[in-house]
Amino acid sequence: MTGPLCTLDALAAAIPDGAALAIPPDNCGAPIAATLALIRRKARDLHLVCVPQSGLQTELLVGAGAVRTVETAAITLGEFGPAHRFADALRTGRIRVLDATCPAIHAGLLAAQKGLPFMPLRGLIGSDLVANRPDWKVIDNPFASGDRIVALPAITPDCALFHAPLADRHGNVFVGRKRELLLMAHAARSTLVTVEAIASGDLLEDADRAAGVVPSIYVTSVALAERGAWPLPFLDQYQGDDALLARYVECSRTQEGFDRFLAELLSRESGSA
């Protein structure tokens, strides 16, 4: 028995080509170090499930040619500017997009968490999202005639991948208030986590902290990756590298610029303190 702790490269190797991979937003534990490890191992054909949106992580994976499908409510780099690689890949048909709305992704994951085939959701009807999602069905509320509602199929990711502040050697992972990470872990077949630090002892023994812990039953592997969200900011632990993110948006206007930026990032990913 080796336990859940592993290296970053082993973590990336546990995500097979073609996997449906659930990832968090940029401000919620986006695992950039693990993303670069995935790119280094030349991952291909990933189906990203953005919970419920993504930014730099999706940009890097799409630009590196690792992605076939992006299922998301949005791809945004916020005030830094447009997500050029995502937009370009759509224009040239290199990726497929499954456009959604935030709570539709949450609802699909919730269905998977409960082992249900689908989850109904309000809203949506009359949106072009529905017209472009043949996997979403408009049904009649079985309890009230004439009340139409959308049924969304369960979203069961093969893997969930995120960055968190702390794990213990048993594989319990502290996520605090970022409970979308808990939802991802509940819904996915396996959960792979990078952390800033490994705690001694058992995180579940602290009653004040236990409610913010993803228990080890859901967690397949944990790898230590200090500054594992860099160049994105991470909770109150470190600031993002705003200058680098602004330069990313400029460089990524062209594939060549992106390739140069990525090569640079891969060579200095541990970041400047």
Place this chain on the structure above:
Amino acid sequence: MSPALESTELLIAVIARLLEGCRHVAVGAASPIPGSGALLARELSRGAMRVSVLGSLRNNFFTNGGVELFDLAAQGRIDAFFLGGGQIDGEANINLVGTGGYPASKVRWPGSFGSAYLYYLVPKVILFREEHTRRVMVPRVDFVSAPGTSEPSLYRPGGPKAMLTPLGLFAFDRARRRFRLESVHPGHTLEEILDNTGFDFDHAERVPQTQATDPAWLELIRGRIRGEIAETYPRFAARMQALTP
């Protein structure tokens, strides 16, 4: 005084007026002006209003992750929210996805976010857009992220109530599926708004001017509100600070 500062402060004040009487206002991503307006409205409500700012630690009580905002909306626990759009049309349909074909859009925007849900469920949705041009205000959106209206049989307690731009304030009439220009901001004209709007809207022959910002409100905007919004939008707060005489 800087026109940019004056215009931004006016928008913040108009938003605060629109939110009067709300119990709980939520503000989504990338919304420093709506966020400032909501925080001002809370200040003026003397504690009666709760404001949830996405991305804030101090002004965000959520403990159930990203889903909590949407669950609150579905239960009627959010009275007002803000949406925008790369395109908005005269029936208040909004497009946050892109233009020039789908899915291989010539211009691709981030995506629909929570609009295809919150637009149906939050009673007072305020459309807010900092660009008022024919590029944005179009006859018909290329992609409907969320429709402005729905047939009466659809469960829809929410929808657009107003649209605010740097040129003017509109009200939306759900039954007639049309905007009505309520007021024109100081320094702008009805003609300018007609010229820059790609759809028809109702208006009086002489449209009133938007009420100027109360000096006491200005003091709050430049003081406590700016300090409060800086937690979530430091660059916005710094920009406003730099413009202030």
